Each structure stands twice: as C-alpha cells, then as structure tokens.
C-alpha cells in the first residue's frame with residue numbers, strides 16, 4: 257500500500273541552527289504513528305513544515321502520491337491536513353460551535369446578504385459532540401470555561417468534522433489529568449479507525465506504546481529508528497532517543 | 510453566538526433604566542418630549558465615535574486618534590464646501606479620507622508592529638495639528654444652508670442625527686453578530702494565532718477595524734460641523750476617552766474578544782443621561798465628570814471580578 261503522506265529528506269534551518277537535517281518518514285491510512293524524541297529533536301518543527309507553518313528549505317513531501325507543498329496552514333487544511341497544536345489554538349471568547357467552524361463558517365442568505373448559518377453550526381456540533389462521547393454537550397458553551405480535556409475534545413471534534421486525511425497532534429496529553437489523557441488516546445484510535453492517518457507526538461513512552469501502531473524516533477533533526485509498537489520496548493526507544501543509533505536506519509519497519 | 514456576553518449588556522441597560530426612572534422622579538422635566546429629543550441629540554455623535562472605537566478594542570487594540578480625526582474631518586468638509594465642492598461629494602471624500610487614515614493605522618500596527626496605543630497617540634497629535642494648520646487656527650463659517658439644516662431636521666419626531674446613530678447601530682450590530690467578518694474580530698481578539706491557523710486573514714481584519722474606527726470618527730466630525738454650522742479645529746477634543754469609556758461600560762474588554770455595539774450604545778446613553786440629569790437638577794456639571802469616572806472604575810472592577818471567577822472554574 258502506498259503511503260498516505262510521505263516526507264522525504266526535509267531540511268529546515270533557523271539561521272545557523274539546523275532543526276531538520278534530512279528527515280524522512282511515511283504515514284499510512286488508518287494508523288497512529290507516534291513520533292518521539294528528546295527536547296529539541298525537531299518534532300515540532302517537522303509538524304510545522306507538514307502543516308504549512310514553515311516552508312521546507314530542502315526535500316519534498318507527497319500526499320497520496322501527489323507532490324504536496326503547502327504555503328500556508330490554510331492550504332494544508334484545504335488538503336485535509338489538520339493539526340491539533342500543543343497550545344490548542346482555540347479562541348477562548350468564542351463558543352464551542354464557533355471554534356469548530358472557525359474560518360469555514362457555513363453561510364446562508366438573509367435578505368440577499370450572506371450571514372453565518374448558526375442553526376446548522378449548532379446542530380452539527382451537537383451531533384459531533386455526541387459522536388465523540390465527551391463531557392461537553394452544549395455547543396454554545398464558551399471555550400474559556402472548559403477544562404483542558406474538554407478543549408482537546410473540541411480540537412478533535414474539529415479534526416473529525418472536517419474529514420481530515422491526516423491529523424497531527426503535538427503532545428496532546430501534556431497538560432491533562434490521567435482520565436482525560438485516556439480520552440485523548442481513545443479519540444486518536446477513533447480517528448485511525450475512520451481511516452485517518454494520525455501523527456502523534458508524545459513524551460510519555462508508556463502512553464505512546466499504548467496509542468501507536470508504529471513508533472518513529474527523532475534525534476537531532478533526523479528520524480533514526482522506526483518500529484512496530486508491539487515489536488519494540490521503552491528501553492529500545494530510549495536507546496535511540498539518546499543517540500544510540502547515530503546513523504539513521506530503518507531498523508525494523 | 511454567545512460572543513454577546515449577555516451579562517454586561519444586562520448590567521448597563523439596567524443601570525440606564527434605573528437612572529432614567531430616578532431622574533423622572535427627582536427631575537420631572539427629564540421625561541418631557543423636548544428633553545428627550547435633546548438627550549437624543551446629546552448621545553448621537555458621541556455614540557458614533559464609540560461604535561468606531563469598539564472595533565479596535567475587540568481586537569485588544571485601542572484608538573486614541575478618533576477625536577482628532579473628527580476635528581480634521583469637520584475642518585476638511587467645511588473647507589471643501591466653502592470652496593464650492595458640492596455637499597455630497599465633500600462628505601464622501603472626507604469619509605473616504607477617514608477610512609484611509611484608519612487603514613494606515615491598522616497597517617502600522619500590523620505590518621510595522623508598532624503598538625496601537627503609540628500609533629494612534631501619534632495620530633491624535635498629527636491630525637489635531639493638521640486641522641489647526643488647514644483652518645489657520647480659526648473656525649470656518651459660511652457653510653451651505655442645506656448642510657447646516659441636516660443636523661436640526663427631524664423625521665417622525667426623532668432628530669436626524671439620532672437616525673444616523675440608529676442606522677449605524679443596526680449596521681454594526683449586523684456586521685458583528687451575523688457575518689463571518691464580524692465573528693473574526695472576536696476570534697482575532699481572543700487568540701490571533703488560533704485565528705490565523707484557522708485561515709482567518711488577520712491583516713485584513715486589523716486594517717478593517719482601524720478603518721471603521723476612523724470612518725465613524727469622520728462621520729461624527731462631519732455631523733458635529735453640521736450641528737455647530739462651522740468647521741472648528743478644536744472640535745471633539747477628548748472624545749476618544751468618552752468613546753472608549755462608553756464601549757468599556759457597555760461590556761467591551763480592553764483585553765479584546767468581548768464587547769457589543771448595543772452595549773456600547775447603552776454605555777454612551779448612560780453617560781449622556783448623567784450629564785443631562787446633573788444639568789436638569791442644577792448640579793455643577795463638573796460633578797458629572799466625577800460620577801463618570803467612578804462608573805468606569807466600577808464597571809472595569811466588576812469585569813475583572815468576573816474574570817477571576819471564570820479562572821477559578823477552570
């Protein structure tokens with residue numbers, strides 16, 4: 257099976273700092289691929305390149321076999337790449353429905369003028385919240401009042417609704433209580449079951465081995481190791497994360 | 510959408526109502542038709558300035574230049590008309606100039622990264638100076654009769670100035686609560702990065718906010734010239750502060766993301782009623798300034814209390 261998303265030899269520099277030094281990885285339909293690595297390994301930079309925040313200096317990407325080169329986050333989203341950021345990127349003063357539809361509000365005509373179709377936003381949001389079984393049930397609740405896990409749920413609902421092909425999550429459980437972290441794992445598995453390719457950045461190796469089908473390790477701007485979650489261990493991952501396999505290798509994939 | 514934080518709107522309208530009832534009792538002339546028409550005139554122009562500054566405030570910005578923009582607009586429209594330019598064209602030119610200056614403010618904050626406080630503080634000085642230079646420091650009289658008549662005319666018993674304010678209220682309310690563009694002011698004010706990642710054109714929204722602010726200031730300045738029947742470079746002095754105060758008392762947060770045009774209208778009305786009431790009761794008008802000051806402090810304190818409660822819930 258051809259990969260859904262293919263990243264080939266991406267280089268990204270910030271002045272003298274080479275954050276990505278020829279990073280390559282493949283993401284398949286219906287899988288959760290976890291990306292782990294020490295602080296500063298380049299994980300966040302890689303997903304920003306994939307989601308159109310930064311252009312790559314070198315290398316190429318392919319989405320379903322076709323060249324993929326997003327110039328803006330908007331372009332990436334239009335091609336079905338949804339990113340759930342570390343800082344969650346929600347507008348606190350807007351309600352749940354408004355956040356899920358932000359930037360893509362459905363429009364109806366009122367006396368010939370284009371206005372936001374609120375009824376549709378709330379109806380679809382309510383259905384969506386039911387589908388992902390979250391504790392947020394009222395689409396009119398202001399996001400400011402939600403807990404960290406509930407905010408995750410909103411971000412997931414957004415990814416799910418927009419029929420994303422690839423969903424990227426940057427440390428989604430970093431600030432969550434254990435119960436809420438369990439829910440996030442469930443959401444990630446749900447998305448994969450629906451055929452989405454999920455790229456999951458995590459620090460907690462126990463959690464990573466639980467959620468992922470495959471794990472890729474980044475070290476100093478390169479993917480140095482890839483393995484099936486069932487075929488590797490925390491010890492092995494730590495070994496590669498700390499520079500054990502200095503030469504990039506596709507050990508077992 | 511619940512961008513309309515309902516509680517501040519309830520607070521400010523209830524305050525307005527209570528104050529009106531109290532005045533009707535202690536100063537019965539308050540409810541005469543004459544005085545109500547007077548009140549409408551008093552609130553109209555200030556409310557237009559306040560509608561304008563609401564947009565930058567929603568973004569978490571500010572516009573200190575509106576008073577000076579209003580004066581420049583009044584002087585410019587007077588000069589154009591006294592030099593034979595037809596009324597309609599003069600007014601349109603001045604409104605377009607206002608919107609353009611505002612867009613420049615938005616550009617300077619967004620592209621050059623200068624804080625809006627600084628950009629518009631500079632504007633406050635520059636446009637006041639420009640108005641003084643253009644007019645030679647004196648008032649410009651001899652405006653066309655038809656222009657002067659507009660401000661004293663009324664329709665269905667309601668002064669024409671108040672009609673302009675009501676129409677502006679309706680237009681801004683529609684924009685803010687019904688359209689995508691309107692919603693994006695709240696989104697950018699809440700979290701500009703989230704808005705940008707969601708595909709909102711943050712630059713466009715910023716330019717538009719400052720353009721609308723200066724547009725309404727120009728409209729206010731032109732109407733003020735009509736009402737005074739002169740163009741004067743010292744017009745609308747200090748209006749920026751009353752405008753900001755009206756928006757804030759009406760529920761707008763200076764941190765951005767919250768506020769409504771209806772609340773802003775009630776904020777402006779509340780201040781007009783305080784001034785009108787002290788006047789009717791023969792109290793020294795300086796007291797109304799003191800009362801206004803306390804009101805602003807009280808409302809902002811209540812807002813921060815509310816925020817703390819929110820924070821506690823999380």
Ligand SMILES: Nc1ncnc2c1ncn2[C@@H]1O[C@H](COP(=O)(O)OP(=O)(O)OP(=O)(O)O)[C@@H](O)[C@H]1O
Pocket residue numbers: 270273274275293294295296297298299300301302
């Ligand atoms: N905007 C930037 N400007 C300059 N250097 C940057 C920038 N963003 C990242 N870097 C550098 O690039 C390298 C990779 O950073 P990145 O944020 O991708 O790491 P990470 O793997 O996500 O780390 P963490 O686990 O701490 O989130 C680091 O050395 C970092 O300092």
Ligand SMILES: [Mg+2]
Pocket residue numbers: 299300301426
């Ligand atoms: Mg990171």
